[in-house]
Structures are given as C-alpha cells and as structure tokens.
Amino acid sequence: MAGIRKIQRRLNKKFDGRVQAVFEDGIIRLTGELDNWDDVVAACEIAATKNSLVHVVNDIKFTGGEIPPMRVPSLRDNALNGKTPDVLIIGGGITGCAIARELSKWEMNVMLIEKNADFAMGASGANDGEVHVGIDLKKGSLKQKYVLLGNAMYDKFCSDLDVPFRRPGQYILFTQLWLLIPIFFFYIRRKYIDGVKSSRFMWGSKIKREQPTFDKKIKFGIYNDNAGVVCSYGLTIACAENAAENGVEAYLNTAVLSMDTNDSGNIIAVHTNRGTIKPTIVINAAGVFADDIAEMAHDRFYSIHPRRGTNSIQDTKSANIIDCIASVEYASVGSLKSKTKGGGIMRTVDDNVLVGPDAVECFDKEDTSTYPESLKTTYTKQKGTVPAASERDIITYFTGIRAATFEEDFVIEWGRKCPNMFHCGGIQSPGLTAAPAIAADVEKIIVDRLSKKREILQKKKWTPVRRGVPRLKEMIPARRSAMIARNPDYGIIVCRCEEISKGEIIDCLERPLCPPTVDAVKKRIRPGMGRCQGGFCQPLVAQIIAEHENIDISEVKKSSAESVILYGENKGGAEE
Amino acid sequence: MSTIVCITCPRGCTMNIEKAGSDWTVTGNACRRGRDFAIAEMTDPRRTVCTTVRTTFKSAPALPCRVSADIPKDKMFDVMKEISKVTVSKQLNRGDVIIKDVLGLGVDVIATSDLLTQL
Amino acid sequence: MIWTCDVMVIGGGPAGLAAAISADKEGARVVLVEREARLGGILKQCIHDGFGLVRYEEKLSGPEYVERFIDEFRSRGIEAKLMTFVTSVERIKEGFKVTLVSRDGVEVYEAKSLVLATGCRERTSKQVFIHGTRPSGIFTAGTAQHYTNLLGQLPTKRCVILGSGDIGLIMARRLTLEGAEVVGVYEIKNTPSGLTRNIHQCLNDFNIPLHLSHTVTRVFGMDRLEAVEVAKVDEHLKPIPGTEEKIECDALILSVGLIPENELAETLEVRIDNRTKGPICDSNLMTNIPGIFACGNALHVNDLVDYVSESGEIAGKNAAHFKRAENKSVIEIVPSETLLYVVPQSLNLNGYINDFVMYFRSNRIYENCIFRLKIDGRTVFEKRYPIVRPPEMERVVINLKGINLRATTVVRAEIVRDEE
The missing domain is CATH 3.30.1340.30 (Histidine-containing Protein; Chain: A;)
Structure with a gap:
C-alpha cells in the first residue's frame, strides 16, 4: 500500500x-x-x-492500565454440547436479535447465544433510542446506506413487534449566524445528494413558534420530521421473543470461549461455557467483542475501540420541556465538521427527557460506570438547546459502550480468512436504526449460502407479529375493567410511578426468554423505571418473581447470577 | 462528671451528671425522666429491643416484637439470639407474649402488631 | 356506576387514618383509598419504638402506634378501599371525580373534598449524584427496612450508610442487631441530620462511627456492590480531591432525604412550596385548590409521627366542613430568612382562626432564640427556645382571637436572638 x-x-x-x-x-x-x-x-x-x-x-x-479479559458468566454446564445449528448468532443485542428474527422465517436451525443474563445488555441496552435520519452521514458508507433503509422500515418493524414508536422529528440547531452559508450547503447536499429527503431548512423564528422551549439564541436549523424514538432494549427483547416464537433457540448466560477452525479456515467448533456447538455458519454480532470473536476464528481484520457514552434520564414530570429530538451545534472557525454526535436532548418514547450521550474513548469494553464529567458535558451543551433542562430532574443515568472501528463504519461481510463467519462488526450509532435493514440483508446472504447445500424453504407457520404484555394503563376504563375482571391481578398496582400491575409482571415472566430477575422485568415492562427507581416496588417485584418461580425470595437476583439482592433470613444475632 | 444525651424523648437533652455522696446531681435535663435516665446510665444502663420474629405464615414472614420493658444494655444481643430461636405459628395478637421472662430478665418478648390476626 | 362521598382520603398511613377518623367524627361520609393490602403506611415497617411520646406519653413501636388508629378507624366503620390505586383526579363542578383501579376494576368516585395523605418517597443514589457501576446492593434505607422488617430478610452483611437521617440511623442499629456490620455512617453536612437521641442509641451504643463532612462519591462492583469510595467534602459540600478512601462493603444504604409525594396534586395544579416540596396550604391545611387538603409527609416531611397524625386531624376536620360556595380568602405568612420553612404558609380568613397549629424549622442551629409571629409589625405570638435545629421540627399553637385580619394584613414569622 x-x-x-x-x-x-x-x-x-x-x-x-x-x-x-x-x-x-x-x-x-x-x-x-x-x-x-x-x-x-x-x-x-x-x-x-x-x-x-x-x-x-x-x-x-x-501499558498504561490493565485491559480486563471479557467477563464470562459463572454458569458451567453442557446443555448446548453437540448442538449443530445451521446458524449460530453470537450476541443478543439489537443486531443479533433482529437477524435471528429474520432468519426465523426459514426452515433452518438458528441458535442465538448471549453471554449476559439478558438481551440488550450492551449498547442496545444503554442507548438513547433515537431512530436516526442520517443527517450526519455522507453517501458511500454502510452506515449511511443502512440508516436510510432502516429508518423507512421502522413503522412496520415496531407495529409488528408491538413496540411503541413515535416520529417526533429532530432539530439540529445553530446559534452562530456565520455558519448559515456552510450549513445551508451542508443541508442541500444531505437532502439532494445523500438522500435525507425529509430535511427542511428552518429559520429561528419558525423554530421558536414550533418549539417555544428552545433557547432564544437559535438562529436557524435543519428539521427532519421522520426522526423517531423507540425503546432500544424493548425492541431488542421483542425481536428475541418473536424469533423464539418462530423457533429460534436462544440462550442467555452463554459465552464463546474459543473456536476450532479447519485447514480452509472454517469454524468447526465453538466452545462455550455450556458445551461445544458445531454450527454451519457463525454470525458475529458480538458488539464490543466482535473483534475478539473474530480473533478466535483467526479472522481479526478490524479492531474495536470502545467509546463510552452516558445518558441521563429526567423525571416524566419534566417532559413538557421538549416533545422531540434536538441538539444545538456549535463550530469554531476552521473546524466545520458535522458534530451531531455530541449528544442531544429528547423526549423518549416513555415520556422521559433524555440528555446525552457524550463520547469518551476507554479501554475497558465492559466498564459501564458513569462519571460526573459526563453529566456536566451533556447538560452544559443541552442547556443551550433547552434552557429548562435541569440536573435536578434527573432520576437516573447510565453508560453504554459503542463498538467503534477506527474507520467508523459498520463491518458487514463474510470473513476474510474464515469463510463461514459472517461479521456484523463495528455496529455503533446508528446501529439501532440500521438493524432492520441489516437483518434483512443478512437474511438474504445467509439463505443464499445455505441454499447452495440444500433447498431452504420458508416456514409455513411463521408470524412476524408479536404481542407484548398488555399495557393496562393505556387502556380505556371499560377495557381495563374487562381485563381486570378476567384476571384481578391486573388491578393490583405494584409500581406506582409507572402504574404497572401484578398481572402485567406475571405476564412478563411468562413471556418467552424472560429471565426471572428484577432487571429483566424492569427492562420489559418498566416497574422501577420511575422516579423512585424501585425504592417502593423492588421488594414487591422480587416477591412476585419468587412466588411465580416457586423459589425463596433470597434466590431472586437483580440480573446476573452474582447480583444477589438478599442474603437470606435475618440471623437475629444468632451468628457470632 | 459525665455527659449523657437523654434518649427518653426526641428532645434529646444533653445532661451532666456527677456523684454527690450517695446521691447524683443531674443538670441540663428538662424533666424528671431525664434525671432518671441519667442515673440509670451510670448505674444500670438499659435499652429496649425492637425486632421481628420469624413466623410460619408465608404472607407475613416476620412479626414485629419487642421486650415488655427495658433490659440491661449488655443483654441486647443475647435477647436477639433467643428471639431468633423462635418461630411463631399462631395468629398472635398485639401484646401477646412470644417469650415469657426472656433469659430470666423478668421481661417478656411481646408482639407489637396484630398483623397475623388480619391474614 | 358513580359512587359519591363527602371526603375522600388518599393514603392509609398515619396521616390518612387520622384525617379519615376526624372527618368521620364531624359527620362526613368518608372513603379512604390505600394502595397496599394493609393500612398503616410506612409505620408497618417502622418496628422501632419512640412513636407516640407526644400524643400518648408512651414509647410505642410504629405498628403499635398506627394500629391504635386502625382500631378506631375500624370501630367507626369507615370505608377503606385497600389495594386500590388512584389513577386520576379531575375537578368537576361539585368537587372531584376520582378514578380508582383495584381488583374490582376501574371505578369512579365523586367526592366533595379530597385529603392528600400520600406520604413521601426517598431520594435515590442517582438523585445525590453517586457515580460508578450499577450493581445490586444499593438500597434506600426504607427499601432495606422493608426487606428486613416486613420480609425478614437480610439485605447486607457489611454496609456503609450514607446520610444521617433518622431512618438511616435506625437501620444502622437494626442491621447491627441482625448480625450485619455497619462500617460507618457518612454525612455530607457538618451536623447530623437525624435526632440527637438516635445518634446516641443507634450509633454510639454500637460503636458505629459517624463521619461528618464526608460523602460517598463512587460505587464499585459489576454484579453485587463490592466497595464504595468516600471522600471528605469542603464547605460547599464538594469532595476534596486526595481525600478519597475505598471501603469494601456489600451494600450502600442511603438515608439522604425524603421528598413529599405530590404527583397527583401536581396534576390538579396544586401549588407546591419549593422549601417544603409539599403543597402550599392555609391554616385549614387546604391547598390553593378549594376542596383539596394535604397532611402528613405529603404536606412536609415530619420527624415525629404525632404531628403527622395531628395534621391529618386538622385536614380531615376541615375537609369535612368544606363548603364549595365560600370564596377562599387567605393571607400569606412570610417566613424570615432564619426559617427553613413554616407550615401552613397562609392564614385562611374564612375559617375561624382561634387556635391554629404552626410547624416550622430553623435554617440552622440557633441557641437562645425566640420564634415570633408578627401581624402588621405587632408581635401576636412568641415562644422562647434554648435551641432550635433544622432536623428537629417545632410546633406551636397560635391564638389569633380578637385580631382583625384583612387581606392587606402582613403576617411575618421569624426566629430572632433572645436578647435577654
């Protein structure tokens, strides 16, 4: 070169x-x-x-620190030993789960494994949930291709999966009048060359009329009405559930430890903590660990550099400060790079206000700690968008780690040295938006490949429609009463902040692939997501889980097997 | 002279106590109970124990209880140990005795809630 | 089917029970709504003693205290709707339309007046900006108390407690008695937040150290909590770099403040006092919305349940006598800067104001001081205190009989040094 x-x-x-x-x-x-x-x-x-x-x-x-090895669940059994799926998907994030769902329509054995105690535990679980329009992306990249395709698929994707989705629109705002000409050209380029057709240029006066809570200093902006919001983990779980309903085998707490390859580079065995799997094709959707998984197959042709981002969630009480997605952008003379990645402020699909994320390079792929600086950075910036944004309204904050390659694009291709591994690597923002489009492409590629060996037919009984746990709170009184008459547990409110009933919690536990943990229930139907952060409902949810699973309450975990909540019965001072 | 903070009521008076012959001089107390408390702290410090006792009832696994009168401060953990040996299987009422004359201290461990009768 | 009642009390804790009983005594048709399966509110899990000293001159445990009210509530045959949740309240011409959800489905009640006795909630670790990982083992003191006292389960073997509020101190003793080790109690302020007697009987008795001007800055552990980082803070309550210390423990228990629960009130446009975080009320404990009354910890965070009950009684009685026709006329009580807050925040000129109860907290410790109420510059009430402390709420009964009050009257509350 x-x-x-x-x-x-x-x-x-x-x-x-x-x-x-x-x-x-x-x-x-x-x-x-x-x-x-x-x-x-x-x-x-x-x-x-x-x-x-x-x-x-x-x-x-x-040499400046210790990069910890990948955390592996403590579980050791042989439950998966000797399994020979046609396709083994590694990683239960949005990409892996969306692919599993697409592949589930075909007569083939698909297995998905996820090393964490639940799905969406990486970037898909700590995401801002924005469905992007691609305003920051130039034509020619995979990101740009898939974000446009993916965005257009979202309405059906979410309605099939019974996942709330809205398109409140996104504003990119500018206060510096001297940016007008360069931004106007940027806007023309995006709209007419890069295909972000919904883009509209808007003057500050109109923006102020539409969004009176925005900062008064805003001079102009670009608006896209098809930017959307979704719950990223809710969607990931919905994909996994739908895949499972259509016959995909999915296993949590299952980590790949090593692989065997043959002379032609093909993977012949995948060793996990639950036995050795012998798949025909491996799909690498391992997020931040995609390059480590590639390495196991001697096919590491890209590197992931983890980049952490912290989002803050404000009380739904403060939701009236914004009803869309927005961010003010600043530039200094000489650096006119589009910087829409610096986080934003938005109303989430659950009517919280979300501020963030920031972007900080880090070497530990699993250190999802938060730092005070992140809140400072994001709030300082977003108060310039919506001055009423306030740290005082924060109810929680969390960190996700982006799986960035140094080329900052997705890696979606067959292995270069390992012919039976398909890589979905480097999937960072807008990976959530891109997921349905990536999944649709991967489906074609995998079916093509397997069709060379045997005829692959569509399943006769496949359904793309998944029905989630009913949301009683959203029902009209008559329907709610009828539901309660059928099951009185729907009338017992357990989570006061989010108004979730005992019946909904039990329904959730009975869904496919729901781990019986406090966090799993929280991620699926939201008890504990409100302003008290589970202070009132955690003991109640733990009791319902214990009762449902017929285990002692001290056996109920927050998430992983080690995330013990209780140490058993009070000792009453009997122990020395 | 010793300084003692009264725990008899939420007022929490800071008191000084001194031995004057066979009697005690207490200052800083707002009431008679403070004086009694200060003298007791010097001669026979006592505390209550409020805790729970295990039950056999699934929907109410713990029944609140306490000692019927203050016990010597150094016996608190011993009493806890005695209480931990007991499992209540009857629907006791508030005030019912759980352990009679615990450790021979002359006080009982009594239920402080009627919650089991409401099951 | 639409049900009706005179007074609907929301919340079946000590405030709500007292309100329901007092409204019933005044002859009103009362319905009390409680979310949980049992009446009693938070006192169900407050098994320690010290309740009722003012009211009964007895040292009762929480359940003993509240069950006296429950007994009276039951003997009066007042209707309680248990396991019932208020999903919305609307203002209508005759009063309020309250939508309830329970095992019986969705029901609508019409009430002439409402008493909000919804209690308070605890501030969480994120609300005090603790950073780090998200392991299990971080509990608010109330949640730890729920596990320990209601479920008989031990939430920790070795813990750090942040905040010296009373619940934190009580839990330090409770967990110690149950065999857990409390490494220390850390308090960001330079004075304890809880009652002095609790520092003595809950910490000193068990040699649990109290570290003032210290806070928890980070938590560690991917699954269960493994350690916390504590640091000394400066006078602006900011951690001082270099003073960090890592303490191994399996739990962090937070007693960092209570916030009155007024989400329902806010949907009804009830005005909230920034200082108390509860509704702004007049001397009848009525909010700015005619017919809505507030009491207990929903009104302001109390440290003695006796006053919670008292405010419930005041609110309940006035709710029973509430007449929609009256035009509400109030005059604001202006607190001086030496007061953290006063409750009530105004005087109701419609109701007769002979004796009214006033609660206040000072903004800091004052020794030998006087609490005064002045009307148009003239002192109408004063009381001397050897000491007042912000953690200890004071209560006075003020008689304004014979004092002419008009809408233009200036009412001022203050704490001043006792010059004598």
Missing part, C-alpha cells in the same frame, strides 16, 4: 518510533507500545481512513 510510508512518517512524528505500521492481507496492523490510551486511539486514527475497507488492526501494547 502506497500510503503506509506516509502513515509511518506521521506516526513517527507523533510517537517517536514507538508505533509501527505494516500493511498486510489488506489491513494496516499497528504494533508498538504506548502507555496512554488516548495515544493508542490517536495512533490508530492516524492510520485509518474513514469508511475504508482497509481496516486498522490495533496490536499496540497498552
């Missing part, structure tokens, strides 16, 4: 010979040693070309 010397020169200039770049097998591999993680990222970014298929593989030794 001609540019590799140039890259090396730039690396030498910055890192004084501590980082080496080589071009091999169509990738750029970086080696060397650095003690600062930001330097590692900077070095890789020097070597990377945006959206390029020539990926940077990061083999720089990081």
Whole structure:
C-alpha cells in the first residue's frame, strides 16, 4: 500500500518510533507500545481512513492500565454440547436479535447465544433510542446506506413487534449566524445528494413558534420530521421473543470461549461455557467483542475501540420541556465538521427527557460506570438547546459502550480468512436504526449460502407479529375493567410511578426468554423505571418473581447470577 | 462528671451528671425522666429491643416484637439470639407474649402488631 | 356506576387514618383509598419504638402506634378501599371525580373534598449524584427496612450508610442487631441530620462511627456492590480531591432525604412550596385548590409521627366542613430568612382562626432564640427556645382571637436572638 510510508512518517512524528505500521492481507496492523490510551486511539486514527475497507488492526501494547479479559458468566454446564445449528448468532443485542428474527422465517436451525443474563445488555441496552435520519452521514458508507433503509422500515418493524414508536422529528440547531452559508450547503447536499429527503431548512423564528422551549439564541436549523424514538432494549427483547416464537433457540448466560477452525479456515467448533456447538455458519454480532470473536476464528481484520457514552434520564414530570429530538451545534472557525454526535436532548418514547450521550474513548469494553464529567458535558451543551433542562430532574443515568472501528463504519461481510463467519462488526450509532435493514440483508446472504447445500424453504407457520404484555394503563376504563375482571391481578398496582400491575409482571415472566430477575422485568415492562427507581416496588417485584418461580425470595437476583439482592433470613444475632 | 444525651424523648437533652455522696446531681435535663435516665446510665444502663420474629405464615414472614420493658444494655444481643430461636405459628395478637421472662430478665418478648390476626 | 362521598382520603398511613377518623367524627361520609393490602403506611415497617411520646406519653413501636388508629378507624366503620390505586383526579363542578383501579376494576368516585395523605418517597443514589457501576446492593434505607422488617430478610452483611437521617440511623442499629456490620455512617453536612437521641442509641451504643463532612462519591462492583469510595467534602459540600478512601462493603444504604409525594396534586395544579416540596396550604391545611387538603409527609416531611397524625386531624376536620360556595380568602405568612420553612404558609380568613397549629424549622442551629409571629409589625405570638435545629421540627399553637385580619394584613414569622 502506497500510503503506509506516509502513515509511518506521521506516526513517527507523533510517537517517536514507538508505533509501527505494516500493511498486510489488506489491513494496516499497528504494533508498538504506548502507555496512554488516548495515544493508542490517536495512533490508530492516524492510520485509518474513514469508511475504508482497509481496516486498522490495533496490536499496540497498552501499558498504561490493565485491559480486563471479557467477563464470562459463572454458569458451567453442557446443555448446548453437540448442538449443530445451521446458524449460530453470537450476541443478543439489537443486531443479533433482529437477524435471528429474520432468519426465523426459514426452515433452518438458528441458535442465538448471549453471554449476559439478558438481551440488550450492551449498547442496545444503554442507548438513547433515537431512530436516526442520517443527517450526519455522507453517501458511500454502510452506515449511511443502512440508516436510510432502516429508518423507512421502522413503522412496520415496531407495529409488528408491538413496540411503541413515535416520529417526533429532530432539530439540529445553530446559534452562530456565520455558519448559515456552510450549513445551508451542508443541508442541500444531505437532502439532494445523500438522500435525507425529509430535511427542511428552518429559520429561528419558525423554530421558536414550533418549539417555544428552545433557547432564544437559535438562529436557524435543519428539521427532519421522520426522526423517531423507540425503546432500544424493548425492541431488542421483542425481536428475541418473536424469533423464539418462530423457533429460534436462544440462550442467555452463554459465552464463546474459543473456536476450532479447519485447514480452509472454517469454524468447526465453538466452545462455550455450556458445551461445544458445531454450527454451519457463525454470525458475529458480538458488539464490543466482535473483534475478539473474530480473533478466535483467526479472522481479526478490524479492531474495536470502545467509546463510552452516558445518558441521563429526567423525571416524566419534566417532559413538557421538549416533545422531540434536538441538539444545538456549535463550530469554531476552521473546524466545520458535522458534530451531531455530541449528544442531544429528547423526549423518549416513555415520556422521559433524555440528555446525552457524550463520547469518551476507554479501554475497558465492559466498564459501564458513569462519571460526573459526563453529566456536566451533556447538560452544559443541552442547556443551550433547552434552557429548562435541569440536573435536578434527573432520576437516573447510565453508560453504554459503542463498538467503534477506527474507520467508523459498520463491518458487514463474510470473513476474510474464515469463510463461514459472517461479521456484523463495528455496529455503533446508528446501529439501532440500521438493524432492520441489516437483518434483512443478512437474511438474504445467509439463505443464499445455505441454499447452495440444500433447498431452504420458508416456514409455513411463521408470524412476524408479536404481542407484548398488555399495557393496562393505556387502556380505556371499560377495557381495563374487562381485563381486570378476567384476571384481578391486573388491578393490583405494584409500581406506582409507572402504574404497572401484578398481572402485567406475571405476564412478563411468562413471556418467552424472560429471565426471572428484577432487571429483566424492569427492562420489559418498566416497574422501577420511575422516579423512585424501585425504592417502593423492588421488594414487591422480587416477591412476585419468587412466588411465580416457586423459589425463596433470597434466590431472586437483580440480573446476573452474582447480583444477589438478599442474603437470606435475618440471623437475629444468632451468628457470632 | 459525665455527659449523657437523654434518649427518653426526641428532645434529646444533653445532661451532666456527677456523684454527690450517695446521691447524683443531674443538670441540663428538662424533666424528671431525664434525671432518671441519667442515673440509670451510670448505674444500670438499659435499652429496649425492637425486632421481628420469624413466623410460619408465608404472607407475613416476620412479626414485629419487642421486650415488655427495658433490659440491661449488655443483654441486647443475647435477647436477639433467643428471639431468633423462635418461630411463631399462631395468629398472635398485639401484646401477646412470644417469650415469657426472656433469659430470666423478668421481661417478656411481646408482639407489637396484630398483623397475623388480619391474614 | 358513580359512587359519591363527602371526603375522600388518599393514603392509609398515619396521616390518612387520622384525617379519615376526624372527618368521620364531624359527620362526613368518608372513603379512604390505600394502595397496599394493609393500612398503616410506612409505620408497618417502622418496628422501632419512640412513636407516640407526644400524643400518648408512651414509647410505642410504629405498628403499635398506627394500629391504635386502625382500631378506631375500624370501630367507626369507615370505608377503606385497600389495594386500590388512584389513577386520576379531575375537578368537576361539585368537587372531584376520582378514578380508582383495584381488583374490582376501574371505578369512579365523586367526592366533595379530597385529603392528600400520600406520604413521601426517598431520594435515590442517582438523585445525590453517586457515580460508578450499577450493581445490586444499593438500597434506600426504607427499601432495606422493608426487606428486613416486613420480609425478614437480610439485605447486607457489611454496609456503609450514607446520610444521617433518622431512618438511616435506625437501620444502622437494626442491621447491627441482625448480625450485619455497619462500617460507618457518612454525612455530607457538618451536623447530623437525624435526632440527637438516635445518634446516641443507634450509633454510639454500637460503636458505629459517624463521619461528618464526608460523602460517598463512587460505587464499585459489576454484579453485587463490592466497595464504595468516600471522600471528605469542603464547605460547599464538594469532595476534596486526595481525600478519597475505598471501603469494601456489600451494600450502600442511603438515608439522604425524603421528598413529599405530590404527583397527583401536581396534576390538579396544586401549588407546591419549593422549601417544603409539599403543597402550599392555609391554616385549614387546604391547598390553593378549594376542596383539596394535604397532611402528613405529603404536606412536609415530619420527624415525629404525632404531628403527622395531628395534621391529618386538622385536614380531615376541615375537609369535612368544606363548603364549595365560600370564596377562599387567605393571607400569606412570610417566613424570615432564619426559617427553613413554616407550615401552613397562609392564614385562611374564612375559617375561624382561634387556635391554629404552626410547624416550622430553623435554617440552622440557633441557641437562645425566640420564634415570633408578627401581624402588621405587632408581635401576636412568641415562644422562647434554648435551641432550635433544622432536623428537629417545632410546633406551636397560635391564638389569633380578637385580631382583625384583612387581606392587606402582613403576617411575618421569624426566629430572632433572645436578647435577654
């Protein structure tokens, strides 16, 4: 590669010979040693070309901290030993679950494994839930292709899956009048060249009329009425449930530990903590660990650099400050990069206000801790969008980790050295929006491949329609009464903040693939998501779970097997 | 001279107590109960124990209880231990005795709720 | 079918029970609505003693105290709707249309007046901006108390308690008695938040250290809590870098404040006092919305249940006598800056104001001071205190008999140094 010397020169200039770049097998591999993680990222970014298929593989030794190994569930059994699915999907995030659902319409054995105690425990569980329009994306990238396709699919995707979805629209706002001309050109380009057809340029006066809570300093903006909001984990779980209803086998607490490949590079065995699986095709949808999974198949041709983002959730009481998605954007002279990634402020589909996320590079792929700086950054910025945004209304905040490649694009292709692994790597924002479109494409590719060996027919009894747990709160009184008459548990309110009944909790526990944990119920039907954050309802939910599963209450966990809530009966001072 | 904070009522008077011959001088107390408390703290400190006792009732696994009168402070954990040995299987009423004359201290452990009668 | 009643009491804790009983005594048809299966509210789990000293001059446990009210409530045959949840309240011409959900389905009641006795909720770890991971083992003191006292389950073996509020102190003793180790109680302020007697009988008796001017800054642990980071804070309550210390523990128990529950009130446009976080009420404990009364911890956070009951009685009685025809006329009581707040916040000129009860908290500790109520500059009431502290609410009964009150009258409450 001609540019590799140039890259090396730039690396030498910055890192004084501590980082080496080589071009091999169509990738750029970086080696060397650095003690600062930001330097590692900077070095890789020097070597990377945006959206390029020539990926940077990061083999720089990081000496400034300990990168912990992937956390593996403590569960050890042989439940999956000897299974031979046609397709094994690794990863129960939105991508893996959406693919599982699409593949479930075909006569083939599909298995999905997820190492965490529930689905949507990575980026899909700590997402802002925006269904993007792609205003920040240039034509030519996979992200851009899939975001446009995915956005258009969302109405049907969500109505089939009985997942609440709204399109409240998104405003990108500017206060600096000197940006008018460059932004106007940017807008023309996006609308007419990059295909974000719904974009509309808007003057501040109109914006103020439409959105009186926005900051008065706003001069103009771009509005897209088909930007949407969805609950990302609710959607992921709905996909998994629908896939399961259509015959996909899905297993939680199941981690890939290693793989065996044969001479032609094909995976012949996948070793997990629950036995060895022998799949025909492996789909790598492992999120932040996609490159580690690729490595197990000797097919690591891209690297993930985790980038954490923290979102804050405000009380529904403050929902009147915004009814859409918005963010003010600033630029300084000379840096006119589109920066819509700096977080935003929005009304979520559950009528909370969400502020965030920020973006911070980190080396630990699973450190979802929060830091005070994140709230400071996001609130400082978003008070410029909606001045009434207030940290005082925060009820919770959480961190998700984006699975970014250095090219900042998705990796959606067959393995380069491992012919039976299909990669869905580097899926970061707008991965949620892209998921239905990616899943539809992957479905075609997988069916094509398997069809070469045998005829693959559609299932006769497949249904794309899933019915979730009924939401009593949203029903008209007569219907609600009728439901309660049929099952009086629907009349017992357990979560006062979100108005969730005992009947709904029991229904939730009876859904396919629902782990009997407090967090699983919370993610599915929201008890504990409100302003008291489970202070009142957690003991009640734990009791309902214990009763339903016929276990002692001390056996009920928050999420993972180790996330114990109670240590058993009071000792009454009997123990020394 | 010792300083004692009265725990008899929420007022929480800070009192000074001093031995004057066979008698005690207490200052800083707002009432007679404070004086009694201060002297007791010097001679025979006592506390109540409020806790729960295990039951056999699934919907009310714990029944609130307490000692019928204050017990020596250093016997609190011993009494807890005695209470932990008991499992209530009758629908006791408020005030009913759970343990008679616990550890020979001359006080009973009594139920402080009628919740079992409401099941 | 639409049901009707004179007074609907929302909440069956100590305030609601007292309100229902007092409204019943005045001859009103009362319906009390309670979310849970049992009456008693939070006192069901407050098994420690110290309740009822003012009212009964006895040291009762929470259940003993509240069951006296429940007994009276039952003997009066007042209707209680248990396991019933208020989903909405609408204002109608005759009063209020209340929609309830229970095992019997959705029901609508029409009530002439409402008493809000909805209690309060606890602030959570995120509301005090604790950062870090999201493990199990982080409990508010009330949740830990629920597990310990109602379910007989131990939520910790070794814990740190943040906040020296009374529930936190009570839980420190309770968990110690049950065999858990309480490593320490950390309080961000430089004075304890709870009652002095609780510091002594709950911490000192068990050698549990109290660390003032300290807070918890981070939590650690991916599954169950493994440790917390504590740090000293400066005078602005900000952690001082370099003072961090990591403490291994399996639980963090939070006693960092209570917030009156007024979500229902807010949907009815009841005005909320920023200081109390409860509705702004007049001396009849009526809110700005005629016919809506508030009491107990929904009105303001009390430290003694005796006053919770008292405010319930006042609200219940006045709710029973409420007449829609009257034009409400009130004058605001303006608190001086030495007061954290006063309740009620105004005087009702319609009702007769002979004796009315006033609660207040000082903004900080004052020794040898006087609480005064002035009307148009003239002192109409005063009371001397050797000491007043913000954690300890004070109560006075003020008689305004014979004082001419007009809408233009200026009423001022203050705490001043006792010059004598």
